[in-house]
Amino acid sequence: MHFHDCFVQGCDGSILIDGAGTEKTAPPNLLLRGYEVIDDAKRQLEQACPGVVSCADILALAARDSVVLSNGPGWPVPTGRRDGRVSLASDTANLPGFRDSVDLQKQKFAAKGLNTQDLVALVGGHTIGTVACQFAQYRMYNFNSSVTVDPSISPSFLSQFQSLCPANGDASKRVALDTGSENRFDNSFFGNLQSGRGILESDQMLWTDPSTRTLVQRFLGIRGLLGLTFSVEFARSMVKMSSIGVKTGTDGEIRKVCSAIN
Numbered sequence: 391m392h393f394h395d396c397f398v399q400g401c402d403g404s405i406l407i408d409g410a411g412t413e414k415t416a417p418p419n420l421l422l423r424g425y426e427v428i429d430d431a432k433r434q435l436e437q438a439c440p441g442v443v444s445c446a447d448i449l450a451l452a453a454r455d456s457v458v459l460s461n462g463p464g465w466p467v468p469t470g471r472r473d474g475r476v477s478l479a480s481d482t483a484n485l486p487g488f489r490d491s492v493d494l495q496k497q498k499f500a501a502k503g504l505n506t507q508d509l510v511a512l513v514g515g516h517t518i519g520t521v522a523c524q525f526a527q528y529r530m531y532n533f534n535s536s537v538t539v540d541p542s543i544s545p546s547f548l549s550q551f552q553s554l555c556p557a558n559g560d561a562s563k564r565v566a567l568d569t570g571s572e573n574r575f576d577n578s579f580f581g582n583l584q585s586g587r588g589i590l591e592s593d594q595m596l597w598t599d600p601s602t603r604t605l606v607q608r609f610l611g612i613r614g615l616l617g618l619t620f621s622v623e624f625a626r627s628m629v630k631m632s633s634i635g636v637k638t639g640t641d642g643e644i645r646k647v648c649s650a651i652n
Contacts, residue, residue: 391422391428391453392453393453393512393515394419394422394482395446397485397486397502398413398482399476399635400634401446403446403448403474404473404477405419406425407650409650411480412477413481416480416482417482418487421562425649428445428448428452429647431448432645433647441644444472444642444644445648446472446473446637446642447471450632454628457575457624460573462621465625465628466629471636472642472644473637473642473648473651484498486498486499488521489591489592492595495592502631502634503630503634504627506605507605507623507627510606511609511623511627512624512631513593514577514620516568517576517578518567519568520567521565521589523562523565524562526589529551529591531557540594542594542595543594544586550569565589566589569587577620580606580609580610583597584610
């Protein structure tokens with residue numbers, strides 16, 4: 391959710407606002423979950439210190455803490471963000487899409503000051519979490535006009551993938567983005583990409599595209615390549631991402647409730 395917030399209007403909590411035509415109602419955000427966690431934290435903070443802690447800061451801190459609780463790294467989260475007053479579904483075109491090519495993903499990240507290593511590291515955050523089948527079913531049953539099945543799916547994984555997301559099954563069913571290790575922060579997500587077991591097409595492309603494959607290999611510690619420690623680089627990239635478009639000073643506000651502008 392923090393990622394979806396920062397890529398639209400900056401890290402200002404605009405993803406949290408309810409109402410017609412807000413970011414929350416846009417297709418890329420319709421199946422995001424966990425708003426109640428942020429709302430509950432805000433209620434408790436307003437009781438203890440009203441008007442002090444922004445929803446944007448709560449979201450940034452919750453993102454860090456959820457990774458730590460999943461055995462992942464921590465990172466410094468400077469506070470002082472203010473909440474935005476604008477939330478438009480039309481602005482979500484900035485978000486990377488599940489069918490975006492690597493080149494398009496790079497363009498969208500670069501527009502936010504993030505490089506290719508940041509892209510691969512941050513997508514590696516899919517080591518924890520789930521996604522709805524509707525974003526992956528087409529890969530197995532209606533990939534394109536030439537082939538039914540996405541050729542980047544490993545044949546040895548296809549039957550398992552199909553059992554997770556049947557052709558006529560519930561499109562809203564959630565499946566792990568990192569099969570076999572969905573509740574633990576580690577680099578197994580990249581191993582799944584190497585093995586053709588990525589769930590999202592945009593994720594699997596990080597292995598099939600030569601320009602990002604080397605980074606996947608380095609996060610896996612492939613012998614002969616200059617190694618990168620995934621947890622360290624993920625934390626560094628999160629620090630960069632959580633600083634995108636931050637509002638401070640008199641810009642924005644401190645919302646009383648996260649789901650509504652004051």
